[in-house]
Each structure stands twice: as C-alpha cells, then as structure tokens.
Amino acid sequence: MWQKSCDVWFVTTLLAADNMKEITQAIREKAKLLLEENKVKGVLGFTPGTLPMARRPILATTLEQAERLCWDEFCLMNLANFIPPRGQERIAVVAKGCDWRNLIVHDLEGRIDLENEIEVLGISCKGMLDTEKINQSANGAERVVGVICNGDEVQIKLVDGKELILEKDRLIRQACRECRQPTPDSSIILNNSINDSDKQKSIVSEHAFDSSDFLKNIDLLQSTFKECLMCFACRDACPLCYCDSCFVDTEKSHWLSHSSTLEGLLDFHFLRAHHIAGRCTSCGTCESACPMNIPVRELVKKLNHDVEETTGYIPGITKDMKPPKSIFKPSYHEHKNR
Amino acid sequence: MEESVANPYQKYPVRINSVYNETEDKRLKTFGLSFVNSEDSDYFFSQSFQPGQYALVWIPGYGEIPLGIASAPTEHNKLVFTVNKTGKVTSKLHTLTEGMLIGLRGPLGNGYPWEKLKGKNIFLIGGGCAFSTLRSSIKYLLSPENRQDYNDIWIVHGARTPGMLLYKDNFKEWRKRDDVKVHITVDSTSLATGEYHVGNVPFVLKQELPTVDENSVAIVCGPPMMIKYSIDPLKEKGFLPENVLFSLENKMKCGIGHCGRCSIGKTCICTEGPVFSMAEVNEMPDDY
Amino acid sequence: MRPYIFNKSNLSAYLKQLDTVFEVWIPVTENGITTFNLFNKQNDIDLGKIPRTSVKSFFLPQHELLMEYSASPDSIQLDECLPSKKRIIFGVKPCEGRAVKLNSQLLVPETKYQKQDLYFKANQQNTILIAYGCNQPGVGCFCRSTGGDPFGKTGLDAIVTDLGDRLLLETTGTEISNQLIPKNDLNEEATESDLTAAEQIKKNACKVLDERSEIKVSKENIHTVFDLEIWKETAMRCLNCGICTYLCPTCSCFDMMDYFEDGKGSQSRCWDSCMFSLFTQHSLGHNPRPSKKERVRQRFLHKLRYYPEHHNGEISCVGCGRCVLHCPVNIDIREIADRLSLNGGERG
Numbered sequence: 001m002w003q004k005s006c007d008v009w010f011v012t013t014l015l016a017a018d019n020m021k022e023i024t025q026a027i028r029e030k031a032k033l034l035l036e037e038n039k040v041k042g043v044l045g046f047t048p049g050t051l052p053m054a055r056r057p058i059l060a061t062t063l064e065q066a067e068r069l070c071w072d073e074f075c076l077m078n079l080a081n082f083i084p085p086r087g088q089e090r091i092a093v094v095a096k097g098c099d100w101r102n103l104i105v106h107d108l109e110g111r112i113d114l115e116n117e118i119e120v121l122g123i124s125c126k127g128m129l130d131t132e133k134i135n136q137s138a139n140g141a142e143r144v145v146g147v148i149c150n151g152d153e154v155q156i157k158l159v160d161g162k163e164l165i166l167e168k169d170r171l172i173r174q175a176c177r178e179c180r181q182p183t184p185d186s187s188i189i190l191n192n193s194i195n196d197s198d199k200q201k202s203i204v205s206e207h208a209f210d211s212s213d214f215l216k217n218i219d220l221l222q223s224t225f226k227e228c229l230m231c232f233a234c235r236d237a238c239p240l241c242y243c244d245s246c247f248v249d250t251e252k253s254h255w256l257s258h259s260s261t262l263e264g265l266l267d268f269h270f271l272r273a274h275h276i277a278g279r280c281t282s283c284g285t286c287e288s289a290c291p292m293n294i295p296v297r298e299l300v301k302k303l304n305h306d307v308e309e310t311t312g313y314i315p316g317i318t319k320d321m322k323p324p325k326s327i328f329k330p331s332y333h334e335h336k337n338r
Numbered sequence: 339m340e341e342s343v344a345n346p347y348q349k350y351p352v353r354i355n356s357v358y359n360e361t362e363d364k365r366l367k368t369f370g371l372s373f374v375n376s377e378d379s380d381y382f383f384s385q386s387f388q389p390g391q392y393a394l395v396w397i398p399g400y401g402e403i404p405l406g407i408a409s410a411p412t413e414h415n416k417l418v419f420t421v422n423k424t425g426k427v428t429s430k431l432h433t434l435t436e437g438m439l440i441g442l443r444g445p446l447g448n449g450y451p452w453e454k455l456k457g458k459n460i461f462l463i464g465g466g467c468a469f470s471t472l473r474s475s476i477k478y479l480l481s482p483e484n485r486q487d488y489n490d491i492w493i494v495h496g497a498r499t500p501g502m503l504l505y506k507d508n509f510k511e512w513r514k515r516d517d518v519k520v521h522i523t524v525d526s527t528s529l530a531t532g533e534y535h536v537g538n539v540p541f542v543l544k545q546e547l548p549t550v551d552e553n554s555v556a557i558v559c560g561p562p563m564m565i566k567y568s569i570d571p572l573k574e575k576g577f578l579p580e581n582v583l584f585s586l587e588n589k590m591k592c593g594i595g596h597c598g599r600c601s602i603g604k605t606c607i608c609t610e611g612p613v614f615s616m617a618e619v620n621e622m623p624d625d626y
Numbered sequence: 627m628r629p630y631i632f633n634k635s636n637l638s639a640y641l642k643q644l645d646t647v648f649e650v651w652i653p654v655t656e657n658g659i660t661t662f663n664l665f666n667k668q669n670d671i672d673l674g675k676i677p678r679t680s681v682k683s684f685f686l687p688q689h690e691l692l693m694e695y696s697a698s699p700d701s702i703q704l705d706e707c708l709p710s711k712k713r714i715i716f717g718v719k720p721c722e723g724r725a726v727k728l729n730s731q732l733l734v735p736e737t738k739y740q741k742q743d744l745y746f747k748a749n750q751q752n753t754i755l756i757a758y759g760c761n762q763p764g765v766g767c768f769c770r771s772t773g774g775d776p777f778g779k780t781g782l783d784a785i786v787t788d789l790g791d792r793l794l795l796e797t798t799g800t801e802i803s804n805q806l807i808p809k810n811d812l813n814e815e816a817t818e819s820d821l822t823a824a825e826q827i828k829k830n831a832c833k834v835l836d837e838r839s840e841i842k843v844s845k846e847n848i849h850t851v852f853d854l855e856i857w858k859e860t861a862m863r864c865l866n867c868g869i870c871t872y873l874c875p876t877c878s879c880f881d882m883m884d885y886f887e888d889g890k891g892s893q894s895r896c897w898d899s900c901m902f903s904l905f906t907q908h909s910l911g912h913n914p915r916p917s918k919k920e921r922v923r924q925r926f927l928h929k930l931r932y933y934p935e936h937h938n939g940e941i942s943c944v945g946c947g948r949c950v951l952h953c954p955v956n957i958d959i960r961e962i963a964d965r966l967s968l969n970g971g972e973r974g
Contacts, residue, residue: 049956051765056956057863077955082863136658140675141951142764159762227659229679229688231868231899237954249904261689289954291678291869293659346741347692347893351702398697399886401893425909439702562912588914589906591882594741596733597898598879599905602914603848604932609740623852625924626914 023071023123026190027094030121031066034092040119041089044079045069052147052157053131057082059091069094073129073149076173078102078285080239086113093118096125098175098283100184101316102239105279108323111242122184124193127176129154129168132293137166175284175297181317209298225265227292232268234296237289240276247271269299277303278325281316346594349396349441350378352417354434360420362501366467367432368408371417374439379415385445387411388452389474390585390613393444394593395419395431403427404590404608407445408470410477412484417442418474420504422467446593447612450475450557450583458555459490461547461577463568465497465539465560469504471585472559476508480518491518492547496539496564498525521546539564543571555581569616579617586612586619588626602626629796629824630808631816637793640808641665641716647805648754649713651684653677662715673717673758673788676767676946680875681715681722685729685749686897688872692745692882693893707892708744714754714806721769721944723755723781725875728944730781731937732878754802756795757785761827763835766947768960770835774944777828787824794824841941841960842967843934851927856965861918863955864901870949870957871899871925876942879905900924926962 031043042061046069049056053074059082060066071094079093080102095103100122107114114120129149135141138156146157154171156164176182183193214220232248235241248268277300286296308314311324356370373379389410394402403425409418423432434440450471460479464472472493479488493512497503503522513520523535523542535542539560556577558568565584572582588600588607595609603623605611614622632640644650650665655672661679663669691707730750733743760767760776769776779785779798784806787794794816797803807813816824844851871877881898885891898905901921907913915921933942943959950958 050958050961051951051956054953054956059862081865132658140660140764142676142766142947143762145765159764227657227661229868229872231872232902233865233867233869233954236865236867249902289865289867289869291873291952293657343742343744345706345708345744348706349693349702349704396893398695398702399884399891401882401884428909438699439697441702441704587908589908591880594743596741596743596878596880597882597895598900598928599898601928601932603927604935621848623848625852625920 020072023191024069027069027071027121027123028066030188030190031060031069031092032063034119035061035063035066039090040092043069043092043094043121044082045094045121046071046075046077046079052144053129053134071123073127073168074131074147076128076131076285076288077237078239078283080106081237081242081285083112083118085111085242086117088117090117090119092121094121094123095184095186096123096128097179097182097184098125098281098285098316099239100186101181101281102283104316104319105240105281105323106242108319109279109326120184120186120188122186122189124183124189124191125176125179126182126194127172127179128288129171130173131288133171134166137164173284173288175282175287178282180282180314209302214302221266222262225269225294226262228265228269228294229292230265230268231291233289233291234286234294235272237285238276239283239285240279240281241272243275247275269296273299273303276300278307278311278313279315279323280304346592347443349394349443350375350382351439352442354436354438354440357434357436360504361497362499365423366420366504367423368418368420368505369431369434371419371440371442372415373417382445383411383415387445388449389478390449390471391445391447392471392612393417393419393442393446394590395427396441396443397427397430397434398441400427400430402441402443402591402593403431404446404593406468406471406474406585406612408473410474410481412478412481418470420467420470420473443593447608448610450613452478455555456487457489458553459492459550460488461492461494461550461554461556463494463539463543463556463558463560465495465564466504468559468561468585468587469495472557473505473508475557476512476518480512480515485517489553492521493518494521494523494539494542494546496523496525496542496560500524500527500534538567540567540571543568543575547571547575550576552578552581555583557583557585559585579620580615582616583613584616584619586614586626628815629794629821630812631789631792631794631814631820632808632812633792634788636812637671640795640812641671643809643812644714644716644806647712649711651713651715653717665716671717674761676719676764676948676951678948678952679873680725680946680948681718681753681755682725682729682875682878684713684715684753685726685746686733686878686880689894689896690745691892691894694890695892696890697886698889706744708748709752710748712752712754714756716756717758717786718755718782719946720757720759720776720778720780720782720785721767721774721946722875723757724769724774724778724944725781725946726750726755727781728876728933728937728940728942729878731940732933754783754806755781756806757782759785759787759828760831761788763831764947764951766950767835768838768841768945768947770832770945771838771841771960772941772943772945776831776835787827789820789823789827792820794820838960839964841930841943841963843939843941844931844966848931851931851966852923854965856962857919857923860957860962861922864918864922864957865955866901866903866918866921867954868897868899868901869952869954871901872897873948873952875944875946875948876929881905900928922957926959926966929959930963930966 034040042059044059046055047058055074057077079099106112138144143159145159148155152168154166154168280300313324351374352371355372358368360366360368392404392406395405396402405419408420409416421428421431462472586607590600590608591597593608595606600607602625651662652665652671653660654663654669660675660677693704695704733746783800783803784797879898880895882895884893906915929942
C-alpha cells in the first residue's frame with residue numbers, strides 16, 4: 001500500500017525534524033491549548049510530507065492534527081499565503097520573520113485584521129535551507145532519501161546508500177541570508193530569539209539586475225528567464241499576489257499572451273514585479289516554489305530598493321505608514337529627481 | 339500508401355451575406371453565410387450535417403468560437419448563425435458587415451438523434467440565443483421531405499419582452515401552418531394582443547402542454563434558469579428522463595476532444611455532445 | 627539480433643555518428659536544471675537524472691504554430707505549418723516513451739470517427755527516442771505501479787542499459803531503428819555475459835519499484851468520488867500553479883490563440899492547465915470549476931478515472947514522479963491514488 005510507504009517517509013521526515021524538537025513541541029502544545037480552549041478555529045502550520053524535505057501547509061483543526069505539526073529548516077512556504085481573507089473565524093498562524101512581515105503588509109493593506117482575527121505563534125528563524133541546492137549536491141531531487149540536520153552539518157542520505165555531509169551555512173536560502181527581520185514582533189515567540197547582533201548580519205548579494213541598465217542587456221534577460229514555463233507558481237506562492245482577478249487571468253483584455261516567447265515571459269515577470277514593488281517582503285517563497293530555479297525575487301529587489309530610497313518604507317517592517325503605492329505623493333517623484 | 343487525413347484545424351472561407359439585428363437590445367445578431375468554394379460546401383453538407391450540431395466560427399486575428407448552427411441541412415448551401423455578444427470574438431463578429439470573409443470549421447458534435455426520433459411527438463422548447471439550433475430543427479422537421487416522418491410538433495418560445503423574440507419572420511410562417519402548434523410567451527408586455535402568452539416558459543409548459551406518454555420527446559434549449567425550472571413541469575406532463583434532450587454548453591477551443599476544457603467528468607461535450615438526454619446528464623458528476 | 631555494446635568513452639563518437647543524419651538532443655545540466663539541449667561540443671551529456679521538463683515539449687511544444695494565413699476582406703489564404711524536422715532525443719527516461727504513447731492514444735486515435743491531431747502525429751513520426759534505462763529508480767518514481775517498467779520499450783526506438791563502464795544498446799525494431807546501429811569501431815555485439823549483467827540490473831531496479839504498490843482505478847460511483855473529503859483537504863494547500871501539469875509528460879491540455887498584423891496572421895496553441903481558473907471560464911462569467919477544489923479534483927480524476935474509462939483501464943500517469951518531486955506544497959498523486967482506490971473510495 002502507498003499509505004504504508006508514505007508512513008515510512010513520514011517517519012524519516014520526523015527524524016529530520018528532531019533537531020528542532022523543542023520548537024515542534026512548543027508549537028504542538030500551544031496549538032492544542034488554543035484548540036482546546038476554543039480560542040481559534042484552526043492552527044496554520046506545517047506538517048511532514050511524503051518526501052524527505054517536503055513540508056505541507058496545514059490548517060490543523062483537531063487535536064490529532066495539531067499533534068502532527070512540525071518545525072524545521074524546510075518550512076519554506078509562506079503561511080501568510082494560506083490565510084483566508086478577513087471576516088472569518090479567528091485562526092492561529094505559526095510565523096517566522098518573513099511570514100510575520102507579510103502579515104503586516106496584509107494588515108496595512110486591509111486584507112486581514114491582524115489584531116483581532118489572527119493569533120501569531122512567532123518563531124525566531126535562523127534561516128531555511130535551499131532544497132534546490134541540496135538536490136543539486138545530491139545530483140537530482142529523486143536521489144535524496146533522507147536529510148538530517150546536525151548542528152552545523154547537514155547529512156544527506158542518497159538512494160544508492162551513500163551519504164553526503166554538507167556545511168549547513170552554505171545551504172541557507174539566499175532570501176534568508178538577506179533577511180532583515182528574522183523574529184516577528186508578535187507577543188508570543190515560541191523559541192529563544194536569536195540576538196540582535198545576528199539581525200544586522202543580513203548580507204545582500206549582488207546581482208546582475210543591480211546595474212541600472214540591466215534592461216538593455218538582452219542576453220542577461222534571455223539567460224535568466226528562458227527556462228520559465230509560465231506555470232505562475234511564483235505568483236501563486238506569493239502571499240502578496242492575492243488579487244481576485246490577476247492580470248494573467250483576464251481573457252477579454254488579454255494583458256498577457258500565454259505563449260512562452262521571451263517577450264511573453266518578460267511581460268509577465270516585469271508586470272508582476274511592478275505589482276509587488278514596494279510591497280514585497282523578500283521572503284523568497286517565489287524562488288522556493290519555482291521549478292526552474294529562476295531568481296524571480298531579484299527583479300523585485302531592485303524596485304523595492306528604489307521605493308525604500310524614495311519613501312523610507314520597508315515592506316513588512318514599517319508599520320506607521322501606508323504602503324507608498326496606495327498614497328503616492330508628487331514629492332516622491334521630486335525626491336527621486338534630486 | 340496511407341490515406342491522407344484531413345487536418346481538423348483547417349477552416350473553410352465563408353462570406354457574410356446578411357446581417358440582421360434580431361432583438362431590441364441589439365445584442366443578438368443573425369448572420370447569413372455562404373461558402374466561397376463549392377467543394378467546401380459539398381464537403382460540409384456531405385458530412386451528414388444534422389440540426390443540433392455546431393460549428394467553430396473563426397475571425398482572423400481574433401480566434402474561434404463554437405456556435406450552434408441555426409440553419410437546416412434542408413436549406414441547401416445556406417448557413418445561419420445567431421450570435422450573442424459576450425466575449426472578444428463575438429464582439430468583433432458583431433462589427434462585421436455584409437461581404438466580409440471569415441472562416442468556419444464543422445459541422446461538429448452529435449446533433450439531435452433524428453433517426454431515433456422518427457414517429458415521435460416532438461416538443462421544441464427554447465429561449466434566447468440557444469433557440470438557434472431549434473430553428474434549424476424546426477426548418478428540418480417542417481420541410482416536405484421530413485414532415486411525414488414525425489408525429490405532432492409543438493414549439494414553445496419565450497423571451498423577456500416581445501422585442502426580444504427571435505426569428506419573427508419564421509414564426510409568422512410557422513403559425514400559418516396547421517401541422518404545428520406554436521406557443522410564444524413573454525415575461526411582460528404592455529401590448530396585450532393575444533398573440534403571446536404572458537409568463538415564463540415553465541409557466542406555459544404547465545398550462546398549455548398535454549400529458550404525454552413515452553412517445554413524446556422534449557428538446558430544451560435556453561438559459562440555465564429556464565432549463566432548471568422547466569424540468570419539473572416536463573416531468574409532471576409525463577416526459578421520461580431519456581426523452582428530455584438538452585444541448586449543453588461549455589468553453590471550447592479545439593472542437594475535436596483534445597484541448598481538455600469542455601469535459602464534464604469523463605464526458606467530452608465537444609465530441610460526445612453537445613446533445614445529452616436528462617438521463618445522461620443525471621449520470622454526470624456535478625461539474626458544470 | 628543481439629544488442630550492441632560500446633565503451634562509455636565512445637558515447638560521444640556514437641552521438642556524432644547520429645548527428646551526421648539527424649538533429650540530436652541530449653540532457654544537459656545548466657544552472658542546476660537538467661533539460662534537453664542540442665548536442666554540440668560545448669555541452670556535456672548528463673545521463674541518469676530525471677530531466678526537469680519531459681520530452682512532451684518535442685511532441686506537443688509549449689508553443690506551436692498551427693496555421694499561418696493572410697487575410698483581407700476578400701480573401702483568406704491558410705497554410706498549415708506541419709513540423710518536418712527529423713530529430714533524435716537521446717537519454718530520455720523509459721517512462722517518457724510510455725507517456726508519448728498515452729498522449730498519442732488521445733490525440734491520434736486510430737478509430738475512424740475521431741479526428742487526428744496531425745501536428746502531434748508528425749512530431750511522433752519525426753522524433754526518435756533513445757532511452758537510458760533506470761538502474762536506480764528515484765524516490766519519486768513509481769512506473770511499475772502505473773503499468774510501466776524502468777527498462778520498458780513502449781514508445782521508444784532504442785534503449786541503453788548502463789553496465790558501469792560500458793553501454794548496452796538495444797533497438798526496438800521500429801522502422802527507423804536500423805539507422806541507429808553503431809557503425810565501424812562501435813559496431814560490436816554484446817556477449818552472453820553482458821546480457822546476464824543487464825538482466826540483473828533490470829531485476830534489481832524492478833525489485834525496488836515492486837515494493838511500491840499498484841495504482842488501481844476506482845470503480846466507485848462517480849458522485850461518491852466527487853464528494854470525498856480529500857479534495858477539500860488537498861485544495862486547502864494547493865497553490866493552483868501549473869507546475870504539475872507543465873512538468874507532467876502526459877498532461878496535454880492546450881489553449882489556442884490568434885495573432886494578426888498587417889494582413890498576415892497565425893493561429894497557434896500553447897500549453898494550458900486545468901489548474902488555471904481561466905481554463906473553463908465562460909465568457910458570460912459562469913465557471914463550471916470555480917474554485918481550487920474542483921480544479922484539483924479534475925486533474926486527479928482525469929488521470930486516474932476518466933482517461934482509464936476511455937482507454938481500457940490504462941491510467942494517464944507513467945510514474946515519472948516529477949509532480950511529486952517539484953510540488954511546492956507536496957501534493958502527492960500516489961497518496962491521492964491510494965485514497966481513491968481504498969475499497970473504491972472512502973469518506974473523510
């Protein structure tokens with residue numbers, strides 16, 4: 001039976017979660033408490049999947065489901081993406097820094113009511129691992145049978161029985177390296193916060209898109225986006241792409257041709273980048289979801305940088321100001337021209 | 339040598355001969371078309387074209403849309419379509435004028451089962467743009483070569499107002515005949531001429547239709563609400579589920595069962611349909 | 627006829643031999659992603675990995691021209707753009723050959739009453755597949771559960787078995803396979819012991835896969851299957867992106883579109899996905915599959931229920947595992963098939 005083999009996988013993945021046992025335990029206990037006391041309808045978190053590095057988002061509504069919540073270095077998806085819009089029953093969300101930042105943007109934009117409808121179970125996050133990097137070291141995603149994180153090392157079991165030991169630090173997601181707020185400001189934090197000095201360490205990598213005339217570099221654009229399948233996973237995984245009717249999905253006006261010519265691909269990526277510029281929290285979920293390893297986030301990063309320089313607004317961190325795109329002032333323009 | 343197979347995406351050029359505004363809201367236009375090449379015409383009519391089938395009408399640069407064929411095979415070499423202005427292609431079609439060229443492929447789909455219906459009483463019930471395949475059916479049934487094959491024929495046609503009724507010239511003709519019973523109804527009217535019933539289609543079905551046996555078949559085409567509320571009156575009058583025929587609509591692109599979007603469960607509407615009996619529809623999962 | 631055998635170091639010589647007659651495509655890894663590229667001196671063949679995208683794009687390209695035309699108010703001239711390029715894809719997975727066959731059953735049916743897709747048919751006639759057998763099935767692989775085989779020959783023109791230092795090449799007897807015979811120095815027949823070694827490798831691979839159980843087609847009433855709790859559960863986390871359908875070698879749904887400028891235009895088609903809301907959206911606004919739940923259900927039931935009902939019980943999945951490996955939220959077709967086949971469909 002598959003179920004049986006799936007169970008075997010569930011066990012392996014739980015082992016992998018061992019090093020974060022304490023956080024996992026804390027999540028489960030808190031979740032059960034909240035459910036028992038009827039304070040929330042469900043707890044949005046992660047549960048192990050059928051592959052060593054697969055963690056599934058789940059809305060745990062029963063104690064049994066709460067007992068299967070987990071936490072480790074593979075909780076890649078941004079849970080803010082799975083929160084129903086405001087006006088629903090109160091739920092709890094397990095949130096690392098980037099999930100939190102998206103909750104803040106959602107709240108500022110009015111999509112959710114963070115204060116009254118969401119209970120945040122904060123987790124101070126040291127960074128998630130880049131599964132694509134692990135897959136590449138293993139010579140293919142299909143060859144990874146098990147992954148165990150031990151301190152600074154990541155032990156990878158391969159399908160041929162061999163083992164690989166990799167340095168954990170080198171496997172951390174680029175978006176996590178650049179993280180500007182790994183710990184939520186929520187009242188509940190389930191683990192020991194990593195200290196402030198760690199916070200400052202965000203290393204912003206340089207990317208070819210940083211150059212101001214990258215748009216003229218057709219070769220660069222071609223090589224970056226040519227493998228894009230137009231599967232729209234970047235959009236669908238992004239918590240901020242929550243429009244009811246996306247420009248991609250309008251047939252009558254036909255903003256976008258669904259053909260995979262370079263023009264079509266660039267139309268999509270540029271339009272999307274502009275829609276989330278000054279809103280994107282650089283959580284990196286888009287890159288984690290992309291099946292073709294395209295650095296989707298880099299395009300937005302450039303635009304975000306411009307917004308921050310012009311208005312001082314940092315998405316997800318600035319709370320006392322409306323998002324600049326919803327309150328555009330002519331002075332922003334002057335500032336830019338100075 | 340392998341026999342060469344026709345490319346199903348090949349289209350025939352057709353010319354617009356007439357454009358007629360059917361309704362007062364100007365959203366429904368009827369187009370008369372003729373084939374540019376006589377061999378295309380021969381091929382089209384040789385494919386045992388039957389009322390109830392549809393064709394994909396193509397406007398260069400805009401795309402294709404499935405449209406029920408409103409003309410009958412008995413109206414030789416003439417094609418008629420009634421088009422509701424809804425999307426990109428139909429909006430463009432509404433701007434086209436006499437003499438212009440467009441493309442067409444078909445006939446597609448199953449059509450109504452005319453062989454099986456021989457000898458039966460036929461009730462054609464419809465409203466709105468979907469009446470087009472019923473026009474085709476009525477023309478077919480009332481043609482001299484076919485009329486004797488079928489028993490009683492009833493027509494029920496409904497619209498919101500008198501100005502929204504379709505095919506007024508055709509109806510004038512049909513009403514003059516004594517071998518067909520015609521009931522026209524409008525939801526409301528300020529002119530009580532006695533020409534129409536006042537009330538919706540289900541109401542007229544209840545009031546005017548006789549009780550029937552298993553030898554009577556109803557063909558129902560119209561907006562979903564009309565269909566939904568016509569089912570009960572038809573059942574009450576004694577129509578069996580296998581004797582109530584619907585013409586289903588879904589989004590279609592290829593018209594040949596390949597592109598995947600029009601299916602309801604395992605049933606492909608564009609090739610196995612669009613005509614299904616109520617008994618068949620009841621078997622389908624709730625995916626429409 | 628015995629299979630041929632040659633040293634691994636001679637592989638590029640063999641590819642060069644093929645390259646003189648056909649266009650040769652091989653799996654190449656670039657930026658960590660393996661895809662099929664044109665064979666040339668610069669790129670290294672990367673055998674054994676499951677290429678990220680399947681060979682589907684050679685048979686049903688993501689974007690394919692159907693017709694070119696010139697149109698004016700008084701004339702329409704249409705030209706069909708049937709593909710004609712002969713090519714070899716070397717190093718495909720055996721499951722992909724089966725996928726081509728499954729798609730062919732749908733798009734190029736042999737019954738007289740169904741229409742044939744001449745574009746797919748031409749691609750099929752022009753494309754030669756040489757597979758590289760799977761010595762070591764991956765964690766997402768389940769071809770044996772779907773009726774396939776890690777060394778199966780369905781839909782292939784030849785298959786290569788990796789004996790470590792040497793490669794064993796078996797042609798499958800298709801019309802073109804004579805042209806795949808290694809020439810000159812490379813033309814060496816395998817010995818009895820080579821064949822025994824190959825047999826052992828195949829057995830080992832099958833053994834691993836046979837521990838993964840068969841996927842059965844549920845016979846439960848369709849209305850019951852429609853109401854299963856699993857659709858709601860799965861839809862909760864499904865992103866409704868197109869990864870599974872676009873990476874899938876058997877998903878073949880497409881959209882059609884027209885381009886037109888200055889009297890000249892074209893009609894083409896491109897991949898579409900049942901995961902997208904626009905896929906079924908009527909122009910009047912009604913959508914038969916309005917939410918993620920209906921769309922997720924459609925994808926799995928199409929593969930595991932509707933397709934088999936039309937094609938002698940064969941499911942429309944070859945067990946390549948791409949959707950399993952690359953779904954960002956771990957929606958696993960094996961798990962869903964399992965829940966569906968449990969006594970025909972359980973509730974909750």
